[in-house]
Amino acid sequence: TWDEATAVLVGDALQALAFEMVSHPDVPARADLALTLARAAGGQGMVLGQALDIAAESAASPLNLDQITRLQAGKTGALIEWSATCGAVMAGADMAPLQAYARALGLAFQIRDDVIDVTGDTATAGKAVGKDAEAGKATFVSLLGLDEAIRRAGSLADQACDALSLYGKDANGLQQLARFVIARKA
Template sequence: MDQELSRCKQAVSACLDTVLDEFGSNSVADGMRYATQGGKRLRAYLVMESAALHGIADATSVWAAASIEAMHAYSLVHDDLPAMDDDDLRRGQPTVHRKWDEATAILVGDALQTLSFDLLTRPEFDVSDQARIALLRSLAQASGVQGMVLGQAQDIAAETAERPLTLTEITALQRNKTGALIEWSAQAGAVMAGRDTTHLGNFARALGLAFQIQDDILDVEGDVSKIGKAVGKDADAGKATFVSLLGLAGAKSRAASLVEEAKDALEPYGETAGPLRDLAAFVISRDT
């Protein structure tokens, strides 16, 4: 799995570097480069593997993979701001607002969000007009007030709520905040090929929840030197998480069950979906 993720990282990083070089050097462009470095590239890998599953070449799918990584980077830059989670570290490095300042971080996030859509309009992204429009529209929905932004708003509201969130409520929150972009990524290949997205959608919904549960587990028992950001913040803030609601053993059991659910959703693809099944297992075995 590490080798496959590394191959994807190299392709996406090269694509982003080429595009970001067009912007020269200034505080915003330099911040964009900084914010897009590192990370697991899990969303990008989902894009490229779901595309390969439908016969789409890497040279084409890498543009959609770079797009989702730019969108994800924007969300992290803004999520780290003092008005949001107020984090000092991201991927083992100072967050953008700590390395520069808050105003620059806001602009870097804004620019990365618009870059995400720009990448899907590039002529090198050789898909049909119908597929391009579908990807643009669904990305706007997944990242906006119907998806990720809604999830972030729900997360902020939960901090001042009179009672902790229930398991049903936190599941809905995380499906928006984290799951929406994972679902877009996993379905992107089918959209590029003009194929049905149902099975990949089912796969992604289970995978996204498993991913978030593992994040909650790592916030309890993770190593900050490996994770690259502060741990224990959720417990300190008294926030409801899958661990606080299910217990550590219960959360691990639920994550494992979701991984099996994700794998089962790929059954119609047979052995060709092997890399995606491996990714599902990786999601709950990772320590970062």
């Protein structure tokens, strides 16, 4: 059964596997990769974002748009950025275009999550929906409205795709991923 506890364990196992893989002696720039992965997963990235999210649940006032954007840049955004840039790190290539892509993609992903929480159903989403509104949490949807949140996610996906323009057709897969992120139902 796939429940929240199982999902957490799978996430822990995959994170450990990622460290194992980037620490392999045959991996170029393995120290840099392990360090940046630790930052993305830890207190400067995903853990920080999750901690801010938990703190927001009991805050005296709801978060504003800038605070939500910062919170969401942690969470999965930090891991998306690491995933998108690690190939460039190994190749010694410029990672700026991939960073720009990943930052826009990560935020689009989180906005889409907020949209799914409002418009989705539990069976399709694979998780409980409506939790944010029930908890009184500020989200992109609650602050921007549903239509503007959807528009913002689309604009961020466009930015992500544009950041990869110098790669030409080689970026098609990553660009398709950006489109998938904003169209997904789960």
